[in-house]
Amino acid sequence: MFINWRLREINLKIVYYGPSLSGKTTSLQYIHSRTNPERRGELVSLKTREDRTLYFDYMQFEMGAISGLKPRFNIYTVPGQVYYRGTRKLVLKGVDGLVFVADSQIRRLHENVEAIKDLYEDLVELGFSPGELPIVLQCNKRDLPEIMPVQSIKEQLGLNGIPTFESVALEGIGVLDGLKSIVNSVVTKARGNIN
Amino acid sequence: MSKGLHIPEELLDKIEYILDHLAEKARTDCILLADISGQLISVQGFMEEGTPAIVAALAAGDVAAMAELSSRIGESDPHGSFFHEGETKSIYLHNISGSFILIVIFRTETPIGLVRLFAKRAVEQLVPLTKEFEQVMGPPKTYNPDEFSKGITQELEDTFPTN
Numbered sequence: 001m002f003i004n005w006r007l008r009e010i011n012l013k014i015v016y017y018g019p020s021l022s023g024k025t026t027s028l029q030y031i032h033s034r035t036n037p038e039r040r041g042e043l044v045s046l047k048t049r050e051d052r053t054l055y056f057d058y059m060q061f062e063m064g065a066i067s068g069l070k071p072r073f074n075i076y077t078v079p080g081q082v083y084y085r086g087t088r089k090l091v092l093k094g095v096d097g098l099v100f101v102a103d104s105q106i107r108r109l110h111e112n113v114e115a116i117k118d119l120y121e122d123l124v125e126l127g128f129s130p131g132e133l134p135i136v137l138q139c140n141k142r143d144l145p146e147i148m149p150v151q152s153i154k155e156q157l158g159l160n161g162i163p164t165f166e167s168v169a170l171e172g173i174g175v176l177d178g179l180k181s182i183v184n185s186v187v188t189k190a191r192g193n194i195n
Numbered sequence: 196m197s198k199g200l201h202i203p204e205e206l207l208d209k210i211e212y213i214l215d216h217l218a219e220k221a222r223t224d225c226i227l228l229a230d231i232s233g234q235l236i237s238v239q240g241f242m243e244e245g246t247p248a249i250v251a252a253l254a255a256g257d258v259a260a261m262a263e264l265s266s267r268i269g270e271s272d273p274h275g276s277f278f279h280e281g282e283t284k285s286i287y288l289h290n291i292s293g294s295f296i297l298i299v300i301f302r303t304e305t306p307i308g309l310v311r312l313f314a315k316r317a318v319e320q321l322v323p324l325t326k327e328f329e330q331v332m333g334p335p336k337t338y339n340p341d342e343f344s345k346g347i348t349q350e351l352e353d354t355f356p357t358n
Contacts, residue, residue, distance in 0.1 A: 002234040006204045011234045031355075039354050044249050046256075055260075058252045063354055066346030074233065074252065090259040094232025180351050187347045 001096050001190055008065065012186050013074045013094050014179075017119055018101035019111035020052075020080030023140040023169035027101060028057050028077050030172040031179055035061050053079040056091050071187065080115070089122040097134040097186035099178055101169075102157065104139045104147040109156060116157045134185035137164040138178040143171075202236060206327055213320045214239035221313040222305045224284065227251055227298040228321070231258070231290075242300065254298045258290050274318065278307060289314055295325050 002011040016024040025045065032043040039061050046055035057077040062070060078088040100119070102112045123133065137159050139150050154160050163181045167174030214226045218239050225240035227247055233255030238247045261277055278287040281303065287310050289297040297318060301310055 002230060002236070003201045004207070004236070005202065006207050013232060013234070034355050036354050036356055041246055041248060044253070046253075055256050058249065060248050061354060063347070063350035066350060067342040069343065071347070071350070074248070076252075086263055087260075090256065090263070093255075093259070094230065094234065176355050180355070183351060184347060188344060191343055 002094075003069075007070070008068055009070045009072055010190060011072045011074065012096045012190060013076065014097045014099065014182055014186060015092060015095045016075070016077040016099045016101055017088070017092075017115070018080060019103060019108065019115040020082075022080060022101045022103040022108070022112075022115075023138075023167070024077040024080065024101045025053055025057050026169040027099075027138065027140070027167070027175045027178075028059060028075060030169060030175045031075065032059050034172065034176060035059075039063065052081065053077060054084075055079065055087055073183065082114070085118055085122075088118065089125065092119075092122055092126055095133065096190065097136075097182045099136045099138055099182050100157070100159070101138045101140050102153055104141045104150075104153065104166075105144055106146050106148050109148065109153075112153070112157060116159070134182060134189055135159070135162055136178050136182045136185070137162055138167050138174065139164065140167045140169050142166045142174075143168045206324055207237060209324055210237050210321065211239065213317050213324075217299070217313050217317040221299065221301065221310045223299050223301040223310065225300040227254070227296075227300075229255060229296045229298065231255060231294050231296065236295070240300075250298060250300075251296075254286075254288055254296050258288055258296050261288075262290060262293070276311070276314070278310075280307070287311065287314060289318055291318055291321055291325060295321070297321070 016027060018024050032040060041060040043059045045057045048054045060072065060074050062072040076091050078091045139153050150164060150166060154164060165174045165178040169175055210228060214237060218226055223240065225242045227235060227250060228237040229235050229251035233252040235248050235251040261275065265275055274290055276289040278285055283303055285301055285303055287299040291297060297314060299310055299314055
């Protein structure tokens with residue numbers, strides 16, 4: 001969180017995290033397409049030649065002033081592939097809230113579990129306490145066959161009790177619900193820190 | 196973990212004075228100051244192309260990657276700098292204490308040595324100021340926490356309008 005009292009702006013950082021090909025970039029592309037054009041910045045993607053996320057995807061959107069403060073959100077995705085762990089940790093610096101995008105397919109369970117383990121290890125190394133950060137679970141690819149029940153995904157990932165949304169990112173289903181939830185959680189936490 | 200970064204106005208005045216001086220001496224087009232996570236703090240000058248917020252986010256990624264690369268060869272300088280030379284414009288990045296980034300955009304007619312010299316002097320002046328950033332200042336008089344939380348719901352509807 002960064003507050004600029006002169007401009008009356010509060011800057012908040014949200015990161016979409018999850019295993020490779022779980023739908024993080026697709027979610028961000030949908031969010032960008034649905035954001036009021038007057039309130040959004042450009043969508044930036046640093047990709048490999050194979051069109052996979054190399055470093056991160058990034059967009060910014062802002063809201064109107066509320067109670068004298070203008071919220072501005074910086075949204076990032078991380079590259080999901082195992083060997084980009086170092087990059088993921090760098091993108092997590094200064095994060096205010098997380099959306100964990102899980103791949104609902106049964107055969108991707110292992111990748112989901114490895115990703116959440118990496119996430120927690122990185123957060124601890126960055127100085128966060130467990131449970132300190134607002135987090136939302138987005139169970140993606142709910143339209144595919146052979147998917148796990150949402151409750152099983154939550155249990156396997158140790159994410160019981162956190163807000164959870166079923167999504168089909170390619171069609172935009174459930175994506176904005178997850179984003180709005182994390183925005184509300186982040187703002188609630190930021191509100192406590194401003195006081 | 197820090198509660199976040201709060202920058203009071205008087206500190207911003209001092210920062211802008213330093214950036215203005217750097218711009219004048221080094222004949223730069225645009226200077227940005229960002230924190231290490233990519234949050235834009237201050238802009239001096241004008242970017243003909245591009246958006247300062249995006250440049251800050253990308254520079255943070257670049258600096259973080261370069262710091263990691265340096266550590267892999269046994270270097271751990273928290274004030275490392277590097278630059279990209281373009282055909283008409285170049286970018287100079289300077290890591291400030293591992294917490295902030297100075298981003299200088301200048302035309303290729305301007306010698307890199309000049310930019311490097313005055314940027315280093317600016318960083319020396321910025322280091323003590325950036326240490327004061329964590330100081331928490333009071334919220335604006337208009338700020339009402341309940342109103343702020345309630346207002347978000349309406350603002351979300353305006354930001355993501357239903358078709």
